[in-house]
Amino acid sequence: MSLITLLQNRTLKTALLTFYGLLSLTFSAAASSAETTLPLVKKQVFSLPSLTLFNGATITNVNVGWEAYGTLNEDKSNVVLITHYFSASSHAAGRYTPEGPVGYWDALIGPGKAIDTSVYYVISVDTLVNLNAYSDTVTTTGPATVNPDTGKPWGLDFPVVTIRDFVNVQKSLLESLGISKLHAVVGASMGSMQAIDWASAYPEWVPRMISVIGTGETDAWTTAALEQWATPIKVDSRWNNGDYSIDEQPMNGLVGSLMLITQHALTPEFFNQQGKTLGYQQLEDAPMHDIRQNHSIVNWLRSRAESRAQQMDANHLLYLVRACQLFVAGHKGSLEQGLSSVKAKTLFVPASTDLLLMPYLAQNAHDILNQNGVSSQYQALDGELGHLEGVLDISEQANLISEFLSQ
């Protein structure tokens, strides 16, 4: 889909504006009319008294938010698990209130949509160390949570968590609902890490797996790139080795980190289109005459990041970076070893313009699975939004996803 078509498309435009924290400025009465036919979504909380982590550490009093769309059938065989990306929450579809924003994959999930809630019971869970720690609609456990043993936030005493730990919390929740097998697991980006780890760790649970803008492992390049996201926070003296109060977050560092993440997830085409809208010029007066001033495109990027940072926690960002850096499907010695246990039919949907998780990563996992005799499909998204194709433009492959799930 071209950028111009995209910006003419009301639903996607809304999603894009939501992503950039612009929604409150532009959301009109018209937008509150039924763009989705899902009933209002209810956020719920799942609690675990204790969780032993992949690295051997134990945390107590674990709480995560979750939500579901559609109806669980009698034999509990119609469950599609949606695993969320780095900066998202379990809010994948529908609205909490008639005026509220739709979930990030509302174009994909709902009655009659590709992930059809009149057929499937679709469930989604906030991860541990969720980035949006201070959002009213997110429940998570992480360094910003009060440590029951000390009565103070964990800070860096919170143990390192992995993608496997996110998966295990989801599995405990599903088991508490009497579910013992999925119809499919579907995730974008960091959600794809959880999806393929599910297929490797619990193959009897997972007959179908869809990886969108995904990877089977974090290679050395990506581990280093993720570390660049952490740098601005760690350099900010208000970070104070993770020991800060909510009112004194390392906000400069957090905003710097989000500026980098935002650009990493997009493309020159998107920024240059935005530059045209802003009237970007190289020789803008303010930056030419004052080193303290910035170009219009930089001010725009910063403003979006500042808006998004308000509900986020800096330590949670560092722990999410770490979970992603430690990721290899199966959490074994190699990707080949991890993928050898996969029984699921798999579908990989990378974005051809992705600069964050480049298509070679999905291609590599797809190739290994094919060599293992697993049925695997590979179909790229071809738009100009880079990594965000997988969030904002996923409906381009709605038919493929629908067919994959029905087979």
Place this chain on the structure above:
Amino acid sequence: MSLITLLQNRTLKTALLTFYGLLSLTFSAAASSAETTLPLVKKQVFSLPSLTLFNGATITNVNVGWEAYGTLNEDKSNVVLITHYFSASSHAAGRYTPEGPVGYWDALIGPGKAIDTSVYYVISVDTLVNLNAYSDTVTTTGPATVNPDTGKPWGLDFPVVTIRDFVNVQKSLLESLGISKLHAVVGASMGSMQAIDWASAYPEWVPRMISVIGTGETDAWTTAALEQWATPIKVDSRWNNGDYSIDEQPMNGLVGSLMLITQHALTPEFFNQQGKTLGYQQLEDAPMHDIRQNHSIVNWLRSRAESRAQQMDANHLLYLVRACQLFVAGHKGSLEQGLSSVKAKTLFVPASTDLLLMPYLAQNAHDILNQNGVSSQYQALDGELGHLEGVLDISEQANLISEFLSQ
């Protein structure tokens, strides 16, 4: 050239190690034998009592270093000007001492090489606000320089400078040597900005221009990406709005910035090859058990950045970022307007794997010049080093460059 071939090639390996600050660890007696046949290079200093900048501000007591290889012919018609990249200095070829490191384009410049010093008088000049402000072999004027009016370093009171100002200092030096026309101007990356601005601003001086890993302008995408380089420094409280002493530089921020720049200039192929050398694994013990520890690939990247940062100044990095952000060839209202004055025959040599100045940037300038009826050639470097192809692997196009200069 493949990475394996590259790492087997002694000269390029030396250049690579130099770039990563590893040279002191690995430079052997063998390497001090004559790999270049240039005589020892002498660094010189050019001074201007006063310089009026493109933005209208004036600075006094301007000093820059320069060096030359080969012999100026009688009618002063054999001058090839080399303009340097962001983190480099005027040290483009040869050695200052028998044991010292060779210049960054030594593979290209020397007797019998593509830029043949037995034919051309090759000259190169340290830019204003040069990054390596504390290097013994660099002379520059910028925020780390003492302001003659106050007796203290300029800091952020130093005016904003542009690529045009670098060009104008070079022109003054050339004029002081009695030179009134170039045979060619050749530059990589930020050096390409200077080269094409020369061709636009002073078309009578420039019959030939070579842009390596270059661009005709800084688009909105690149301006935003450059700002990410500035972020870690600005977030570091020791930066203190640019007011710090040399002994108390914002070193955490500067190192973070260099880590980002280094990765931006390379590729997944390079990092993943380096990861193999280091034994990189996702589930390394230290980062899995301690959020304060890092993966081997991150420690490697940091260590290289720490080594390089020792001779650099944080404010100079910010001013270089700004000069690049303000860049459009000709420093007029648009690239088309700027290129309309170019008379030079031009050659663009981008790198097909470049993630920093992507090939579309060189392609765009090349296309406009062709439409203007200027003779322009375009030939990409096809190796796996990304942006650094243009520094470390330029000899791949040595024949093309040699032919271009001789016509």
